[in-house]
Amino acid sequence: MGTEGEGVRVVAGRYRLETRLGRGGMGVVWRATDELLGRQVAVKELPFDDTLSDEEARQRRERTLREARAVAQLRHPHIIVVHDVVEDDGRPYIVMELIDGGSLADRISARGPVDADEAARIGIGLLSALRTAHAAGVLHRDIKPANVLMEAGSDRVVLTDFGIAQVAGATTLTETGSFVGSPEYTAPERMSGARTGPESDLWSLGALLCTVLSGESPFRRDSLGGILHAVVFDEIRPPVQAEPLLPVVRGLLERDPERRLGAAQAEHMLRAFRDLGRTPQPSLYTPTQRNVPRPP
Structure with a gap:
């Protein structure tokens, strides 16, 4: 007791x-x-x-x-x-x-959007974390600024709140007919009720990058129905602040999960931007290069 x-x-x-x-x-x-x-x-x-x-x-x-x-x-x-x-x-x-420093959402609310270099740094950390999680058969399913902690002093980026995670081999506990997650950051295949894989987390990261660069998700609307329509049907318009990282953002916000940018390549592109000051276009790669098994 x-x-x-x-x-x-x-x-x-x-x-x-x-x-x-x-x-x-x-x-x-x-x-x-x-x-x-x-x-x-x-x-x-x-x-x-x-x-x-x-x-x-x-x-x-x-x-x-x-x-x-x-x-x-x-x-x-x-x-x-x-x-x-x-x-x-x-x-x-x-x-x-215990991580002292608050969430990425708190940081944006208090200090506004970040520049492209900082967004790339945050993205690199989260992509590296997702590669480890996905390789272990764990899908986060709720990537958003409120679930990313920023450690004070070191500015370490920490992914937290795996409360609706999907684990390979485990029974799905989401109630039938209900939805869990944050619609503005949820991949269209999840919205449509299709079976999802690691690619869905990468879509969410693409939306998160837009938010940290501009201050709000590109899918924000006045109603839940409007958000759903924006995610599934509307033309995707990344904010102008995303221009330096546009190849990564567009690659992650590809509606077809089979064509979506993989975690390893997205991380490589963001590192190239930080090193060279420009983001290379995605190169051709095979699905095996994703290195992210799909949970059953």
Whole structure:
């Protein structure tokens, strides 16, 4: 059982929750202290919702545990580190490394868009992280600025919140007929209900690059229906600020996933831009060069 008092709650007899860092659809994240090891950590708590049926509550709990399992198997400097998974009073908590500095969305909101060199640096880090995740059979499925952390001091880019990840060999837990994710960053094949692979994460990264360069997603509209139409049908118009990285952005925002730019080549092109000041056009490559197996 957790303990409370003087505004402090301790879960699993070890993690003292201190300050709420953020809240999203998949839970509340707290700054906490690991009282056993004496270190600061981040703890993600699945909030209790008494409107859910027992089956829905079970699915939410298993989805949270799946996030921990998915991320715990990954080792990469640009992917959040999971330290522990505990249960307290029937509720799961994920214990992660604490990243001070806020999200990429916070940074854009406070300081505005970034220049092309910084966007390329962010993209390189995220592409490298996705290559590792995809090679392990893990699809993130919710790449967006709010799920990218920027470490203060080092400006390390860290991909987090694998709450709706799809893992090879695991049962899909998304409820039938429902949609999870962020529509402005969701690939058209997912919108259409088609089976998706690593390419869907790369579409999301293309939309993210447009956002960090201009301040908003190119698919932002006044309604959900408008967003869906923009993603699936409207002419794709990258912002003018994306011009220096246009070959990468257009390649990632290719509606046909079979023709979409692969992670390895996109990373190579962004590195070339940072080294040479210009972005090369995509070269011909075979599907095997993607190095990203499609989960079953």
